[in-house]
Amino acid sequence: MATRKKTKIPEADARARILAAAAEVFADIGFAGARVDEIAARAGVNKAMLYYHVGDKEHLYATVLTETIDRVPPVLRKALENVHTPAEKLQCVLDTMATLPTSNPHFVPIMLREIASGGATLPDEMLVRMAAIFRVVSDVLAEGTTSGDFRATDPLLTHVTLVGSMLFLVASQPIRKRVAKFAGVPHTHTLEDLARHTGNLVLHGLEVPKKRRVRK
Amino acid sequence: MATRKKTKIPEADARARILAAAAEVFADIGFAGARVDEIAARAGVNKAMLYYHVGDKEHLYATVLTETIDRVPPVLRKALENVHTPAEKLQCVLDTMATLPTSNPHFVPIMLREIASGGATLPDEMLVRMAAIFRVVSDVLAEGTTSGDFRATDPLLTHVTLVGSMLFLVASQPIRKRVAKFAGVPHTHTLEDLARHTGNLVLHGLEVPKKRRVRK
DNA sequence: CCTAACTTACCAACCAGTTGGTTAAACCAA
DNA sequence: TTGGTTTAACCAACTGGTTGGTAAGTTAGG
Numbered sequence: 262m263a264t265r266k267k268t269k270i271p272e273a274d275a276r277a278r279i280l281a282a283a284a285e286v287f288a289d290i291g292f293a294g295a296r297v298d299e300i301a302a303r304a305g306v307n308k309a310m311l312y313y314h315v316g317d318k319e320h321l322y323a324t325v326l327t328e329t330i331d332r333v334p335p336v337l338r339k340a341l342e343n344v345h346t347p348a349e350k351l352q353c354v355l356d357t358m359a360t361l362p363t364s365n366p367h368f369v370p371i372m373l374r375e376i377a378s379g380g381a382t383l384p385d386e387m388l389v390r391m392a393a394i395f396r397v398v399s400d401v402l403a404e405g406t407t408s409g410d411f412r413a414t415d416p417l418l419t420h421v422t423l424v425g426s427m428l429f430l431v432a433s434q435p436i437r438k439r440v441a442k443f444a445g446v447p448h449t450h451t452l453e454d455l456a457r458h459t460g461n462l463v464l465h466g467l468e469v470p471k472k473r474r475v476r477k
Numbered sequence: 478m479a480t481r482k483k484t485k486i487p488e489a490d491a492r493a494r495i496l497a498a499a500a501e502v503f504a505d506i507g508f509a510g511a512r513v514d515e516i517a518a519r520a521g522v523n524k525a526m527l528y529y530h531v532g533d534k535e536h537l538y539a540t541v542l543t544e545t546i547d548r549v550p551p552v553l554r555k556a557l558e559n560v561h562t563p564a565e566k567l568q569c570v571l572d573t574m575a576t577l578p579t580s581n582p583h584f585v586p587i588m589l590r591e592i593a594s595g596g597a598t599l600p601d602e603m604l605v606r607m608a609a610i611f612r613v614v615s616d617v618l619a620e621g622t623t624s625g626d627f628r629a630t631d632p633l634l635t636h637v638t639l640v641g642s643m644l645f646l647v648a649s650q651p652i653r654k655r656v657a658k659f660a661g662v663p664h665t666h667t668l669e670d671l672a673r674h675t676g677n678l679v680l681h682g683l684e685v686p687k688k689r690r691v692r693k
Numbered sequence: 694c695c696t697a698a699c700t701t702a703c704c705a706a707c708c709a710g711t712t713g714g715t716t717a718a719a720c721c722a723a
Numbered sequence: 724t725t726g727g728t729t730t731a732a733c734c735a736a737c738t739g740g741t742t743g744g745t746a747a748g749t750t751a752g753g
Contacts, residue, residue: 512741514741514742525745528743528745
């Protein structure tokens with residue numbers, strides 16, 4: 262309720278409501294499918310006000326993107342603070358990634374669509390931020406490799422595999438439920454399950470260690 | 478050039494050209510962004526002819542989807558014919574998936590976008606086909622588990638992780654190149670590299686086997 | 694002369710962005 | 724304190740270009 266400098270009661274920060282509504286709509290139907298009127302309506306704001314507060318559709322989209330991704334690196338770094346072995350750090354990264362869609366459910370579909378379109382419209386601003394996230398993960402990988410815990414892999418490919426798996430697993434949840442029905446297998450997984458499965462798979466691999474192997 | 482039944486020279490199968498053009502445009506900008514006029518133009522066909530041959534935009538999209546995914550299971554099964562150990566089969570699945578975007582470059586972005594939208598518009602027809610692909614992979618996983626080569630994992634999650642990694646790796650190639658520049662790391666990978674990396678990661682995992690581990 | 698294949702010309706709905714205002718809070722000079 | 728001025732916040736109504744879809748006709752093979 263705190264009034265700012267001057268002006269007539271700025272209707273509980275319209276800008277924030279517009280960005281939230283935009284994230285929702287962009288996530289649901291993508292940039293091309295999103296309607297500015299729909300965003301304005303969901304934000305409970307006149308369309309002209311949307312243009313007044315954040316500019317045109319393209320700028321609105323870019324703002325949603327950057328303001329969302331900016332929250333990721335600090336969260337990742339904070340989560341890693343009290344974790345020490347490389348394997349634990351990697352699992353921590355995955356666990357944290359799995360929590361992101363809880364606090365920010367619209368980020369995953371938006372990014373997936375960006376990937377799908379080859380990032381044709383991704384501004385350099387976003388790439389800088391993606392590189393920042395990559396660096397956090399690649400530091401963990403490098404630490405694991407030099408400490409002798411991890412095998413040496415291409416860090417960029419490994420990072421993309423991790424992020425891709427998590428994004429895909431999270432985003433595919435509704436479809437997975439339907440596919441599971443058709444394939445006749447049960448399906449009940451939490452976000453933590455997804456992170457655990459990915460961590461387990463990527464850390465230990467599928468193969469049974471030779472010594473423990475039991476051929477029948 | 479072969480003329481079919483009757484009619485006035487059916488302009489070298491307009492329907493096929495329409496579907497090809499549609500796949501292109503849907504892959505580039507998604508269903509909502511795609512313009513029917515653009516698709517018709519790329520197919521070298523009058524817009525009214527597009528409606529005459531394949532019906533409205535929605536039906537056109539559904540047709541592209543099903544006709545594309547239908548090619549996957551036979552290719553997978555054929556590729557698996559001459560491969561025998563579970564590990565080799567799994568790598569074969571990944572290799573084959575990596576070849577798909579070569580023969581059909583539009584499938585990956587289209588599927589990624591479908592995942593992003595939670596499959597809200599995915600017809601049951603598609604789910605049946607996705608379940609068919611899942612069954613091929615899950616058979617390989619099950620075989621590996623019962624033979625003692627693979628650890629037991631949730632087959633659905635593992636399948637989705639594999640497919641997701643491959644789709645994501647392939648689709649993210651252009652963005653990866655740009656991110657690599659910002660992160661200051663080199664970047665040159667072929668589709669085979671992607672399949673090999675994923676196979677290596679998922680089969681053997683990141684962790685160095687205890688016996689071989691060298692702490693410094 | 695019938696019918697599949699093809700075309701032109703058109704339309705109504707839609708949609709991003711703008712115009713031309715109103716309102717009231719804040720500021721300021723007397 | 725007052726009353727005039729400025730300015731941020733807000734809005735209804737409009738604009739003009741776009742777009743999915745169609746109607747009504749043409750062409751030519753059988």
